[in-house]
Amino acid sequence: MALHLATSIIDRDTIDAQKWLDVVNTRLGIRNNADVRQKVINIFHIDILRADHAAQWAKLRHNWLRLRQSFDEQLTFICEKKTNIFLCWVVQGDPIVHLSAQYTKSPPSIRIAKLIHERAHTVLNISHATIQILLPSIRLLTMRTATSG
Ligand SMILES: [Zn+2]
Numbered sequence: 001m002a003l004h005l006a007t008s009i010i011d012r013d014t015i016d017a018q019k020w021l022d023v024v025n026t027r028l029g030i031r032n033n034a035d036v037r038q039k040v041i042n043i044f045h046i047d048i049l050r051a052d053h054a055a056q057w058a059k060l061r062h063n064w065l066r067l068r069q070s071f072d073e074q075l076t077f078i079c080e081k082k083t084n085i086f087l088c089w090v091v092q093g094d095p096i097v098h099l100s101a102q103y104t105k106s107p108p109s110i111r112i113a114k115l116i117h118e119r120a121h122t123v124l125n126i127s128h129a130t131i132q133i134l135l136p137s138i139r140l141l142t143m144r145t146a147t148s149g
Contacts, residue, residue, distance in 0.1 A: 006079050009104050009111075014071060016112045017119075021068035024141045028064060036141070043137040063124050067116065070123040079103070087114045095122045113138065 030036050037048050046056045076096045084100035087110065091098075097118050103111060116138065120131050 006099075006104055010077055010099070013108065013111050013115055014075060016108065017115050018068065018071045020112060020116065020138060021064065021071065024138055025064050025068055027141050028061060039137075039141055043133065043141075066123055067120055070119045087111065088118055090118045090121050092121075 027033075027036050028040070031048055040057075040060075041047050044056075044060055046053050046060060048057055078096055078098050080098055080100050082100065083102050084098075086100060087103050087106055088097055088099045090096065097115065117131050117134075120126060120134060121128070126134075
């Protein structure tokens with residue numbers, strides 16, 4: 001793949017990741033929305049309105065905002081020549097995102113979710129298992145249900 005084509009795909013994916021995270025953070029900012037409250041309870045077991053959950057809620061908000069902010073920082077990508085079982089990956093302690101040869105051939109929604117996943121490893125320093133919970137929550141939090149506004 002020509003370098004400029006890969007670069008334009010990565011640029012677009014980075015912008016889309018910012019948009020996804022903007023939606024999540026906007027949704028999480030609506031405290032008195034029953035749909036948001038229920039989803040946060042279902043996914044994170046945190047009740048936005050409970051005083052004894054305030055610290056966990058603050059940390060959750062902070063983490064999502066930090067993740068969004070991390071896409072405004074200098075991002076370094078390495079396009080690897082080989083395919084890999086991972087579409088992309090990071091090495092612990094190193095913010096460089098490695099993209100496998102099949103990255104640009106994968107659907108945009110998968111690529112963007114993976115980029116957010118890898119940034120979460122780097123800036124939140126959280127485990128793969130924790131991110132497996134975090135990522136489906138993007139889908140839930142950005143999806144409007146029939147009953148929500
Ligand atoms: Zn991971």
